[in-house]
Structures are given as C-alpha cells and as structure tokens.
Amino acid sequence: xxxxxxxxxxxxxxxxxxxxxxxxxxxxxxxxxxxxxxxxxxxxxxxxxxxxxxxxxxxxxxxxxxxxxxxxxxxxxxxxxxxxxxxxxxxxxxxxxxxxxxxxxxxxxxxxxxxxxxxxxxxxxxxxxxxxxxxxxxxxxxxxxxxxxxxxxxxxxxxxxxxxxxxxxxxxxxxxxxxxxxxxxxxxxxxxxxxxxxxxxxxxxxxxxxxxxxxxxxxxxxxxxxxxxxxxxxxxxxxxxxxxxxxxxxxxxxxxxxxxxxxxxxxxxxxxxxxxxxxxxxxxxxxxxxxxxxxxxxxxxxxxxxxxxxxxxxxxxxxxxxxxxxxxxxxxxxxxxxxxxxxxxxxxxxxxxxxxxxxxxxxxxxxxxxxxxxxxxxxxxxxxxxxxxxxxxxxxxxxxxxxxxxxxxxxxxxxxxxxxx
Numbered sequence: 001x002x003x004x005x006x007x008x009x010x011x012x013x014x015x016x017x018x019x020x021x022x023x024x025x026x027x028x029x030x031x032x033x034x035x036x037x038x039x040x041x042x043x044x045x046x047x048x049x050x051x052x053x054x055x056x057x058x059x060x061x062x063x064x065x066x067x068x069x070x071x072x073x074x075x076x077x078x079x080x081x082x083x084x085x086x087x088x089x090x091x092x093x094x095x096x097x098x099x100x101x102x103x104x105x106x107x108x109x110x111x112x113x114x115x116x117x118x119x120x121x122x123x124x125x126x127x128x129x130x131x132x133x134x135x136x137x138x139x140x141x142x143x144x145x146x147x148x149x150x151x152x153x154x155x156x157x158x159x160x161x162x163x164x165x166x167x168x169x170x171x172x173x174x175x176x177x178x179x180x181x182x183x184x185x186x187x188x189x190x191x192x193x194x195x196x197x198x199x200x201x202x203x204x205x206x207x208x209x210x211x212x213x214x215x216x217x218x219x220x221x222x223x224x225x226x227x228x229x230x231x232x233x234x235x236x237x238x239x240x241x242x243x244x245x246x247x248x249x250x251x252x253x254x255x256x257x258x259x260x261x262x263x264x265x266x267x268x269x270x271x272x273x274x275x276x277x278x279x280x281x282x283x284x285x286x287x288x289x290x291x292x293x294x295x296x297x298x299x300x301x302x303x304x305x306x307x308x309x310x311x312x313x314x315x316x317x318x319x320x321x322x323x324x325x326x327x328x329x330x331x332x333x334x335x336x337x338x339x340x341x342x343x344x345x346x347x348x349x350x351x352x353x354x355x356x357x358x359x360x361x362x363x364x365x366x367x368x369x370x371x372x373x374x375x376x377x378x379x380x381x382x383x384x385x386x387x388x389x390x391x392x393x394x395x396x397x398x399x400x401x402x403x404x405x406x407x408x409x410x411x412x413x414x415x416x417x418x419x420x421x
Contacts (some may be wrong), residue, residue, distance in 0.1 A: 002037060002052040002275035003376040005369045006235055007033040009269045012362050012399035013224060015048050016369035018377060019410060021055055034412070038394045039066045040180040040404040044075055046399050047084055047225035052275040054219040058098050058242055059106065064218065065098065065276075080227035081234040082255075088223070092240075092248055099243040107203050107242035107249075108177045109184065112205040116188045121151050126150075143191045151171045151197070151204055158207035165249045166210040172245070181205050212251065214239050220253070222274060225398045225416050232258035233274060233398065267335055269358040271372075279376040286349040299337065303330030363398050364408045372397045 004017040014261040021035035035055060041047035069091050078084055092098050109242045121145045181202050224235040232256045241249040259266030273280035282288045311317055318326065360368065371394050395407040 001189065001279070002130045002223070003279075003373045004037065004050050004052055005372045006222065006237065006274075006276040006358075007282060007357060007365050007372075008048075008224075008233045008256070008272070009358050009360060010232055010258055012256075012365065012397055013235070014362070014365035014369040014395065014407075015050060015224065015396050016366075016373045016393055016395045017050055017052075018373050019394065020377075034410070035320075036063050036394070037370055038396060039063075040075065040226070040396070040406075041066075041084070042070050043403070044399065045073075045077065045084075045225070046394055046398050047057050047081065047223065048404055050222040050224075050274070052220045052222075053239075056104050056352075057092070057219055057240060058100065059290070060098055065092070066198070068095075068097075073191060079229040080226050081225055081230065082236060082267040083225060083227065085223050085236050085238065089238075089248060089250060093243075099163045099246060099248070101246070105177065106181050108205065108209060111209055111213065111215040111241065112181060113184050113188065113205070114182070114215045114217075114421050115154070115208050116201075117156060119147070120188055123147050123150055123308050143180040144193055144197075147189075147191070147193060148200070151200055155200070155207055156380055158204070158211045158213070161211045163212060164210050165212065165251060166244055168206075168210055168245050168247070170203070174202050175244075176204070178202055209244060209249075214249075214251070217230050218242075220229075220274060225404070226400050229265050232260075232266075234258070235270075237272075240381075252317065267354070269354040271354070271357060272328055273372070276376055276380075279379050280372050283372065283375065284344045284353060290345075294335070296338065300334055303334055308331060331357070335381060339353045342377075362399060366395050366397050370408065 002018060002020070003397075004015070007014045015038055017037040017039070019035050020031055020185065022337065037051055041049060049066055055061060057065055070087055072091055072095075077088065080177045126146055127143065185198070185201055202225070218239055218241045220237060220239055221236050222235065223230055224233065226233065234255075236255050237253040237275050239251050239253055243249070254272070256270050256272055257266040258268060260268075262268050269301065271280065271284060278289055285292075304327065307318055307323055357365075357368070376389070377391060378395075392408070392410045394409050396409075397405050397407055399405070
C-alpha cells in the first residue's frame with residue numbers, strides 16, 4: 001500500500017510519497033522500503049507524477065514507463081496539465097511495449113477474480129446471517145439460489161451504468177477469455193454449482209470489464225504542476241486498469257486547481273491525500289472516517305427501529321401509516337445530523353486549516369506534506385496492521401518559476417563511486 005499527499009496554494013505545491021511496497025499474496029507478504037512513487041516529468045517541465053496501487057502497468061514497472069515517456073515527450077511543452085495527461089495516455093495506447101495482446105488475460109483475471117470474491121463473500125455472509133440462529137446445514141440448492149441472485153443483481157447493476165470504458169462485443173470476449181473465467185470460477189467458488197451458471201458468470205465478467213469496475217491491481221496516477229498557460233498549480237488523478245482488445249481502460253477520478261478565489265472552478269488552497277488516506281482525513285476532519293461511519297450506522301439502526309421501543313415501553317401500537325411516518329422522520333433526523341456534522345467540520349476544522357495552508361511558504365508546504373505521510377506511517381507502525389506505509393519519505397516542491405525541486409529524495413546511487421551521477 002501507499003500514502004501520498006499533495007498540498008497546494010498560490011505559491012506552488014508540495015508532493016510527498018512513502019517508499020513501502022508490498023510483495024506477495026495470500027498471506028505470504030514482504031514489505032520493502034525502497035519503491036519510487038514520485039517522479040519529475042523532466043528537468044524542462046514543472047510537472048510531477050505520483051503512482052499508487054499497482055507498481056506496474058501491463059507487467060512493466062511504472063519507473064520504466066515514466067522514464068520512457070520522458071524520452072518520448074522530449075522538450076515538447078503543453079498549455080495545460082490536462083494535455084500532458086492526455087499525451088501520456090496516448091503514449092500508453094500506441095506503444096506496443098505496453099499493450100501486448102498476450103498479457104490481456106492478466107487484466108481479465110485480476111478484475112473478475114476481485115469481483116467474484118466480493119460476490120462469494122456477500123453470499124457467505126447472507127448464509128451465515130440466515131442460519132446462525134438455528135445452525136442448520138445449508139443445502140446446495142440454497143447456496144446456488146443465493147449465488148445466482150447475487151450474480152444477476154451485479155450484472156444488472158453493471159448493465160444500468162451508462163458509461164462504457166471499452167467498446168467490445170460479447171461473442172469476441174467469450175471466445176477469447178472464457179477459459180480464464182472458468183479458471184477463476186474453479187478457484188473462487190468451492191460450492192457445487194450447476195453448469196448453466198457458466199454463461200451467467202461470463203456475462204458478468206463481460207459487463208464488469210467494460211463498465212466502471214477497477215480491480216485492486218489497477219494503478220492510480222497523479223499528475224500535477226503547471227502547463228505553459230497556468231500561473232497556479234493544477235492536479236489530475238486517473239485510474240488505469242490496462243489494455244483489453246487493444247483499448248486502454250481508464251477513468252478520471254479527481255481534478256483540483258488553485259484559482260484566484262474559492263469558487264466552483266477552484267480554491268486558493270488544497271490538501272489532497274491518496275491511497276491510505278485515513279490519517280490525513282482524520283487530521284483534516286477531526287474524526288477518523290471509519291469511526292464516523294460506524295457512529296452513523298448505529299444512529300441509522302436506532303432510528304429505523306425506534307418506533308418498536310416506543311411501542312414496547314409505552315404499551316401502544318402504531319398503525320402502518322404511523323410507522324411509515326416515523327421511519328420517514330427518522331430519515332430526516334439522520335440527514336439533518338449528517339449535514340450538521342459536515343457544516344461543523346467545514347467551519348471548525350477544514351476551513352481554518354486551509355486558511356493556514358493558503359499563506360504557507362513553499363518550505364512549509366513541503367514540511368507539512370512530509371509530516372502527513374509520516375503520520376500515516378507512524379499509525380501503521382504502532383497498530384497491528386501491516387506496515388504497508390514506511391520511510392524514507394520522498395518530498396518535492398513544484399513552482400511556476402523553479403519547476404520541480406527535490407526537497408528529500410532517497411537514492412540507491414553512491415555518487416562517490418559513480419562519477420557520471
């Protein structure tokens with residue numbers, strides 16, 4: 001895993017990334033603190049690139065891809081940061097080194113494997129919840145019914161998504177990747193299921209691949225800095241899955257720009273965390289996000305069943321219309337509580353913090369970015385969680401006048417014995 005932060009104001013932007021990389025799967029994992037996740041585009045461009053998630057694209061490390069793109073770009077410059085991102089995507093599409101057809105099955109495998117594991121986990125939870133009180137033996141027919149319903153529901157949800165990321169047809173997909181789908185089915189589903197589910201699973205995989213579903217093995221890429229016409233920093237985040245049928249699957253996640261004033265088009269300061277962001281969110285919002293979600297889940301359950309406690313303790317019985325009205329009132333109370341908390345966080349935590357960031361000099365931006373990544377690393381070190389975020393922290397500052405400047409950088413090269421460096 002990874003922790004990365006970008007902090008921006010009108011003077012410039014600071015980028016910080018940890019160095020931990022996790023290798024291995026299925027409980028056998030190793031953590032190495034030597035990964036490069038923050039890169040300058042080149043010495044001629046005030047642009048930085050950060051990657052999180054998968055360390056490679058189509059089995060090629062991002063370190064190699066970015067340095068290859070640097071040579072491809074040369075001294076060409078663009079007016080906007082978004083044009084650099086579009087050019088990088090175009091580079092990935094057309095360079096045959098990163099779109100090899102014999103690697104497409106890897107994209108299908110990891111995407112559908114992640115999805116099917118989600119479905120199986122959901123079915124197992126349903127089975128447990130339905131049978132825990134009686135501890136009855138679960139029949140195969142019941143498992144098949146729950147699994148089929150879940151698969152059909154997921155397939156319908158994907159079909160209802162309007163945006164398609166890949167233009168492919170089902171018959172070609174089935175011909176090319178059906179063996180991969182069956183392999184995943186045999187690995188993930190341990191129950192006896194009928195053969196007629198094979199077609200259903202293949203249709204699910206087809207819909208997931210071309211629609212808005214990105215696997216754990218996809219890559220997040222952040223590109224930030226200045227185009228030729230920009231006087232304030234601009235940041236874009238994309239998610240990249242890979243190449244299928246010669247088409248690049250990707251989507252835009254976020255865009256943040258520093259503007260003259262805070263309005264719908266931008267703001268005067270920003271703190272943008274990526275990947276493992278819970279500690280940065282806690283620092284900014286005053287409460288750990290998972291704790292906030294848990295509190296509101298409890299409140300939601302209490303409000304949904306509040307009328308039952310009233311009936312029980314006051315010895316009355318509500319009509320169906322009254323129960324419906326009370327549930328509706330509970331929804332209103334729940335929404336009001338969430339809105340009130342959001343307003344409180346904005347007024348007492350986020351707005352004051354951004355007010356300080358707005359006037360920070362470049363050096364302080366760098367120190368703050370490093371501190372926020374270190375905060376996430378420290379939290380992982382003192383808890384039972386795997387230390388998947390770790391030092392050293394790479395830190396850089398980008399400004400309009402000076403371009404990309406390293407503040408802290410690990411280096412495997414010893415310049416005393418490598419004179420050319």
